[in-house]
Amino acid sequence: MRIKFLGTAAAEGVPAVFCNCPTCVNARAKGGKDIRTRSQILIDDDTLFDFPMDTYMHTLVHNFDLSAVKRVLITHSHMDHCYPQELCMRGAPFAKNMTEPSIAVYCNATVRDMILGDTGREIRPEIASTVKIKTLHPFDDVTSDGMRIIALPARHTKGEECLVYYVERGGVGALFLNDTGRLDGQVYSRLKAMGASVKFAALDCTYGTGSGTSGRHMGLGDVAEQVGLIRDAGLFARDPIIYATHFSHNTDLDFDGMREKAAELGILVAYDGCTVDVNA
Ligand SMILES: [Zn+2]
Ligand SMILES: [Zn+2]
Numbered sequence: 001m002r003i004k005f006l007g008t009a010a011a012e013g014v015p016a017v018f019c020n021c022p023t024c025v026n027a028r029a030k031g032g033k034d035i036r037t038r039s040q041i042l043i044d045d046d047t048l049f050d051f052p053m054d055t056y057m058h059t060l061v062h063n064f065d066l067s068a069v070k071r072v073l074i075t076h077s078h079m080d081h082c083y084p085q086e087l088c089m090r091g092a093p094f095a096k097n098m099t100e101p102s103i104a105v106y107c108n109a110t111v112r113d114m115i116l117g118d119t120g121r122e123i124r125p126e127i128a129s130t131v132k133i134k135t136l137h138p139f140d141d142v143t144s145d146g147m148r149i150i151a152l153p154a155r156h157t158k159g160e161e162c163l164v165y166y167v168e169r170g171g172v173g174a175l176f177l178n179d180t181g182r183l184d185g186q187v188y189s190r191l192k193a194m195g196a197s198v199k200f201a202a203l204d205c206t207y208g209t210g211s212g213t214s215g216r217h218m219g220l221g222d223v224a225e226q227v228g229l230i231r232d233a234g235l236f237a238r239d240p241i242i243y244a245t246h247f248s249h250n251t252d253l254d255f256d257g258m259r260e261k262a263a264e265l266g267i268l269v270a271y272d273g274c275t276v277d278v279n280a
């Protein structure tokens with residue numbers, strides 16, 4: 001499984017759109033790995049994890065064929081994870097010679113309603129029919145073209161069944177845990193009982209070296225704690241690869257500083273363009 005972090009920021013981006021705080025001024029001056037766009041991950045060129053407003057920019061910067069993407073797993077309705085209006089462009093006369101005839105969108109009921117509502121005014125009926133929405137609930141276990149997808153309950157926003165995901169293909173299992181606060185160990189035990197095995201994990205680190213007192217996101221200490229719970233549940237495969245991602249500009253350290261701190265905990269720090277080949 002090839003996993004590519006296309007974007008690794010929280011909603012505001014780093015530097016944040018309207019911000020001149022020291023972190024953002026430093027990020028603009030340094031560029032490179034200190035520039036973070038809204039969170040999105042590409043799996044094996046045919047699956048996207050989340051669909052932020054930066055998706056179009058990601059196709060330009062990382063040069064991939066968005067029409068070849070067969071499925072999108074959307075976590076929740078926040079704008080940095082779901083920009084449904086772009087789907088209006090997925091067909092003639094706006095798109096021609098597309099690689100795949102349709103796209104499956106896995107999401108919760110809130111996101112389903114948001115997609116239908118936000119595209120409703122503009123989407124052509126013949127384009128709408130190629131967007132196949134599949135509504136999921138926590139612990140739903142589905143297979144799409146050889147990829148196993150398990151939805152998990154995130155701890156994020158009230159009034160919406162926010163999801164995070166476990167996916168598995170070719171003997172490789174990967175866990176994508178943003179946006180979420182600390183999950184209960186029972187989530188991992190139940191996933192283990194479903195036969196999952198985690199070789200790769202990417203976890204929410206919105207608060208940088210801070211901690212997730214709000215319960216909606218996590219910081220490095222929370223990530224380390226979650227890694228312990230995953231290990232306690234016997235869910236890890238041998239030599240798991242663990243990344244922190246989804247960083248806010250309120251993070252107190254730049255990329256190099258964060259990388260040093262995380263390394264002490266055996267955790268890697270994602271950056272835009274970071275590509276990981278995960279083997280069984
Ligand atoms: Zn987010
Ligand atoms: Zn800032």
Ligand SMILES: [Zn+2]
Nearest residue numbers: 076078156179
């Ligand atoms: Zn969110």
